[in-house]
Amino acid sequence: MNPLQITNYTLLTALGAGVEANWQGLNAGESALHPCEFYDIADLHTWVGEVDGLDEVVIGREFSKFDCRNNRLALQGLKQDGFIGSVQQAKSRYGGDRVGVFIGTSTSGIHQTERAYLARQNEHAALPGWYHYEETQNTYSVAEFVRLYTGCEGVSVAISTACSSSAKVFASAYRAIHLGLCDAAIVGGVDSLCLTTLYGFDSLQLLSDEPCRPSDRFRNGISIGEAAGFALLQRFPEAGGFSLLGYGESSDAFHMSSPHPDGEGAYLAMQAALHSAGMEAEQIDYINLHGTATVANDLAEGVAVSRLFGNKTPCSSTKGWTGHTLGAAGIVEIVFSLLSLKHGLMPCSLNTQQVDSDIGINILMKSHSQPVKIVLSNSFGFGGNNVSLIIGETV
Amino acid sequence: MKPVYIDAVGLAAPGLSCWGAARAVLAGEAMLKPEPLARYRPQLLAANERRRATHIIRLAFQAGEDAVLDKDIELNKLAAVFATSGGDLDIIDSLCRVFSGPDRAVSPTQFHNSVHNSAAGYWSIGTGSQAPSSSLCACNYTFAAGLLEAVMFATVEVMPTLLVVYNISAPPPMREKVPGNTPFSMALLLSPQKTERSCARLTLKLVTGVCDESEALSAELDPMRKDNPAAKAIPLLELLARKMSGSLMFNTTSQQFIEVNMMQC
Numbered sequence: 001m002n003p004l005q006i007t008n009y010t011l012l013t014a015l016g017a018g019v020e021a022n023w024q025g026l027n028a029g030e031s032a033l034h035p036c037e038f039y040d041i042a043d044l045h046t047w048v049g050e051v052d053g054l055d056e057v058v059i060g061r062e063f064s065k066f067d068c069r070n071n072r073l074a075l076q077g078l079k080q081d082g083f084i085g086s087v088q089q090a091k092s093r094y095g096g097d098r099v100g101v102f103i104g105t106s107t108s109g110i111h112q113t114e115r116a117y118l119a120r121q122n123e124h125a126a127l128p129g130w131y132h133y134e135e136t137q138n139t140y141s142v143a144e145f146v147r148l149y150t151g152c153e154g155v156s157v158a159i160s161t162a163c164s165s166s167a168k169v170f171a172s173a174y175r176a177i178h179l180g181l182c183d184a185a186i187v188g189g190v191d192s193l194c195l196t197t198l199y200g201f202d203s204l205q206l207l208s209d210e211p212c213r214p215s216d217r218f219r220n221g222i223s224i225g226e227a228a229g230f231a232l233l234q235r236f237p238e239a240g241g242f243s244l245l246g247y248g249e250s251s252d253a254f255h256m257s258s259p260h261p262d263g264e265g266a267y268l269a270m271q272a273a274l275h276s277a278g279m280e281a282e283q284i285d286y287i288n289l290h291g292t293a294t295v296a297n298d299l300a301e302g303v304a305v306s307r308l309f310g311n312k313t314p315c316s317s318t319k320g321w322t323g324h325t326l327g328a329a330g331i332v333e334i335v336f337s338l339l340s341l342k343h344g345l346m347p348c349s350l351n352t353q354q355v356d357s358d359i360g361i362n363i364l365m366k367s368h369s370q371p372v373k374i375v376l377s378n379s380f381g382f383g384g385n386n387v388s389l390i391i392g393e394t395v
Numbered sequence: 396m397k398p399v400y401i402d403a404v405g406l407a408a409p410g411l412s413c414w415g416a417a418r419a420v421l422a423g424e425a426m427l428k429p430e431p432l433a434r435y436r437p438q439l440l441a442a443n444e445r446r447r448a449t450h451i452i453r454l455a456f457q458a459g460e461d462a463v464l465d466k467d468i469e470l471n472k473l474a475a476v477f478a479t480s481g482g483d484l485d486i487i488d489s490l491c492r493v494f495s496g497p498d499r500a501v502s503p504t505q506f507h508n509s510v511h512n513s514a515a516g517y518w519s520i521g522t523g524s525q526a527p528s529s530s531l532c533a534c535n536y537t538f539a540a541g542l543l544e545a546v547m548f549a550t551v552e553v554m555p556t557l558l559v560v561y562n563i564s565a566p567p568p569m570r571e572k573v574p575g576n577t578p579f580s581m582a583l584l585l586s587p588q589k590t591e592r593s594c595a596r597l598t599l600k601l602v603t604g605v606c607d608e609s610e611a612l613s614a615e616l617d618p619m620r621k622d623n624p625a626a627k628a629i630p631l632l633e634l635l636a637r638k639m640s641g642s643l644m645f646n647t648t649s650q651q652f653i654e655v656n657m658m659q660c
Contacts, residue, residue, distance in 0.1 A: 097603040117491035133572035139532035153650040157540045158532045160511030175547040181601050195494045200506030249527035251519035257507040383516025
């Protein structure tokens with residue numbers, strides 16, 4: 001593929017607001033996970049990566065119908081790191097209708113629907129007047145909010161393939177730019193805490209009762225986080241900086257909520273990403289794993305990685321810092337991978353005490369400072385939907 | 396954009412229960428009898444997956460299977476784009492009811508079925524296809540956005556790509572907030588090259604501005620088109636059924652639209 005320049009990027013996670021705050025947290029090796037006190041939940045013993053201050057965010061009269069936790073998270077994310085300024089430059093350079101918007105989310109503003117149901121006096125009552133379905137619950141609402149807030153008039157879509165959503169947007173934006181439908185694109189992901197995912201993952205017995213421990217011998221599930229992250233992609237390379245170099249997509253064709261035990265789909269996605277980048281496995285300096293800390297995911301991903309890369313390539317999951325941000329995990333981990341490239345840091349597998357001996361890959365127990373030129377990042381979702389992305393220095 | 400070819404068509408809606416049976420209605424040769432769809436039994440799913448399949452998954456399968464079954468198509472080679480506006484509104488309603496009650500224990504099957512890409516997941520399991528699949532939403536513009544994504548995918552990745560666009564109506568109390576009463580599902584198998592199965596050639600052009608979207612040729616089908624974001628496909632299906640060439644317009648956002656040029660082949 002022709003590399004796509006990553007002009008600017010921003011990230012809002014429990015670890016921090018903005019790229020610098022996330023870098024400080026990553027470099028310090030401090031987890032942002034806390035015992036769950038989200039909303040009115042009192043019966044779940046789990047840890048979450050909750051972003052502070054969202055209850056106080058004012059979304060503004062113009063967008064009042066869009067007001068919900070997910071769009072507040074999106075708004076706070078967009079305001080950081082001079083991102084809007086970069087978007088304005090792209091709009092001036094190419095025209096507003098040549099800048100597309102591709103946003104990944106798994107649950108969009110479903111928490112607003114949960115609150116609307118809770119506000120009813122009885123089970124036959126109507127939903128309250130303050131509830132706006134299209135601008136909050138509908139999967140597209142966050143993409144439409146980003147589109148209207150930034151004034152980008154180009155191709156726009158919400159991609160919702162569960163936990164690979166905001167990695168998938170890179171492939172979709174690449175195709176649109178490649179075919180000349182737009183010249184630049186905001187890609188990103190926004191997913192916020194809600195009762196649906198917290199109680200849902202609990203029902204699948206996939207929630208850990210401690211901070212998640214990816215690849216650990218005694219790992220017992222995920223910690224859920226929330227995040228908003230965005231990157232601006234452009235057709236034309238600029239001097240320096242980083243680019244999307246390759247992408248690969250696949251399906252497991254195995255089970256809705258369990259990965260293929262041999263990591264077959266993960267293997268195909270990573271192989272396709274290498275192929276699209278025109279690279280050999282040896283050229284990858286570091287792999288940011290999907291690494292959810294469920295027993296099945298980390299084992300299957302380990303099988304796939306070792307089959308393609310052997311046991312030397314340094315790997316880690318960064319979910320110990322932020323939790324699993326679900327539909328936003330792809331963009332969170334691409335930004336972390338950009339930080340790896342920029343600062344020459346391969347982050348450790350935070351919270352991991354003893355690597356599972358059945359995971360035969362090079363899991364980093366300590367962060368390493370050394371030059372990093374090419375990173376592969378994995379994102380896998382329910383429904384067996386897999387994406388691998390490769391980023392590196394712009395050549 | 397380069398043209399793609401329509402190799403197969405599938406349909407499921409009240410009174411239009413499959414492409415073969417619906418052609419006469421779409422061609423204006425028979426009256427629409429809007430009988431509710433019977434509960435569909437997906438043929439590609441094994442018994443356990445079929446048991447877990449919800450209404451919206453069955454609806455998506457009904458159109459998808461109508462398009463590709465019994466046609467000597469290598470199902471495990473197909474990429475897929477699944478497009479729905481509301482997703483599984485029945486499950487969202489059911490989960491939200493549980494959260495309003497005293498015991499918040501939800502069903503694990505219901506939770507994994509709640510994802511926007513549920514039908515795509517079941518489809519890859521049913522067909523054994525490890526090819527890429529995407530699931531998307533553009534609210535009222537979901538049909539056009541799905542068509543655009545599927546055409547882009549087939550063109551850039553050079554793979555036969557199945558597009559399924561489907562949407563169910565919301566149960567109360569969400570129904571007051573979500574317009575639409577009619578379930579609708581349609582499927583197109585798109586090929587980047589002409590094959591022996593190709594029945595029409597599609598060329599898309601993205602235009603900035605707002606269009607007056609193509610209406611149904613048949614006045615009796617137009618209310619259905621307006622009732623469900625997936626049913627905006629009706630004018631395209633009518634051209635296919637009538638073996639006509641023509642040009643159609645669909646908004647992809649509130650600021651852009653696609654011109655769809657269709658040539659019979």
